[in-house]
Amino acid sequence: MNIDKQGFSIIMTAYNQADELKENLPAYLSQTYEPGYEVIVVDETSSDDTPDVLKLYKQDYPILYTTFLPKPDILCARKKMAFNLGIKASKNEWVILQNINNKPKNENELQAIVEALDEEAELTFGYISKKGIRLQSFASYDDARYHILKGERKLKHIYNRMSMSFLWGRYNFIVIRKDISYDVLKYFGQKVSASSLLSYRIHILLKNIFGRSETTFIKF
Numbered sequence: 001m002n003i004d005k006q007g008f009s010i011i012m013t014a015y016n017q018a019d020e021l022k023e024n025l026p027a028y029l030s031q032t033y034e035p036g037y038e039v040i041v042v043d044e045t046s047s048d049d050t051p052d053v054l055k056l057y058k059q060d061y062p063i064l065y066t067t068f069l070p071k072p073d074i075l076c077a078r079k080k081m082a083f084n085l086g087i088k089a090s091k092n093e094w095v096i097l098q099n100i101n102n103k104p105k106n107e108n109e110l111q112a113i114v115e116a117l118d119e120e121a122e123l124t125f126g127y128i129s130k131k132g133i134r135l136q137s138f139a140s141y142d143d144a145r146y147h148i149l150k151g152e153r154k155l156k157h158i159y160n161r162m163s164m165s166f167l168w169g170r171y172n173f174i175v176i177r178k179d180i181s182y183d184v185l186k187y188f189g190q191k192v193s194a195s196s197l198l199s200y201r202i203h204i205l206l207k208n209i210f211g212r213s214e215t216t217f218i219k220f
Contacts, residue, residue: 003119008037008110009090009178012100013069013082014054015044021053024103029061031110036063040089041100042082043068065089080188087181095181097174102128105220109133113175116216122180125171132219134166135175136208141184146200147171148187166215169204 010028014021021041028039039061043050045068054066067089069082083097096113104110113133117124121137123144138144147169165171176184192200 003094003117004114005035006094006114007035007092008033008114009040009087009092009095010037010098010110011040011042011083011086011090011095012098013042013044013079013086014046014050014100015078016046016048016050017100018046018049018053020100021050021057024100025053025057025064027104027107028098029057029064030107031104032107033110033114037110038063038065038091040065040067040086042066042086044078044082045069045071077189080185083188084182084185087178087185090178093178095176095178097176097181099172102172105132109220112218112220116218117175118214118216121214122176123184124175125169126173126175127166127170128172129165132217135216135218136166136171137214137216141176141180144184145187146203148184149190149192150197150200150204167205167208168201169208 012028025039025041031037041054041064043054043066051068054064058064058066067085069078069085087095113126113135116135118135118137121139123138123141125136125138125144125147127134127136150169174184
């Protein structure tokens with residue numbers, strides 16, 4: 001299988017992010033990727049203009065699919081449930097779990113990312129910097145569990161910080177096969193103790209400093 005011949009599903013969740021959608025969504029919907037792709041946005045029961053913004057873009061972009069997450073009983077599981085809904089709606093073998101706060105650098109970003117992917121990796125993290133994107137691949141998704149379990153990655157001001165993001169494992173998106181993405185979601189929303197979080201931080205920092213992971217840098 002040649003991964004660069006595959007269609008992709010870019011999945012994002014939005015909660016009261018009408019402004020971010022107006023600013024960034026058109027760039028996701030205007031990528032030049034010949035095999036084809038779709039963009040799925042899951043509205044997490046927003047109370048602002050998010051639903052109206054999505055309706056407007058759906059009129060002009062047939063590759064955009066939107067759905068919504070009914071208000072869950074357990075608030076901490078909302079992000080996990082929203083991504084799960086988006087993955088179920090996806091039509092392609094490969095998915096990208098993306099953050100709407102991050103805007104593609106140009107219309108060729110998806111093509112560049114796919115061409116740089118390691119076909120043997122089960123999971124790849126993407127780190128966005130001012131100069132480009134660093135891809136970090138893992139042979140097994142379970143090897144990446146410490147990155148996903150880190151509670152600090154959920155905080156908006158941390159999630160969007162570019163400085164030393166790779167060293168601390170603050171990834172911006174995940175590329176993964178759809179058939180194992182549900183297993184990855186089991187790490188979302190899990191509670192992490194303070195002692196465990198410190199251990200994960202140290203583990204990730206040492207691993208990335210000493211280069212015990214496969215990385216590729218895409219310069220823009």
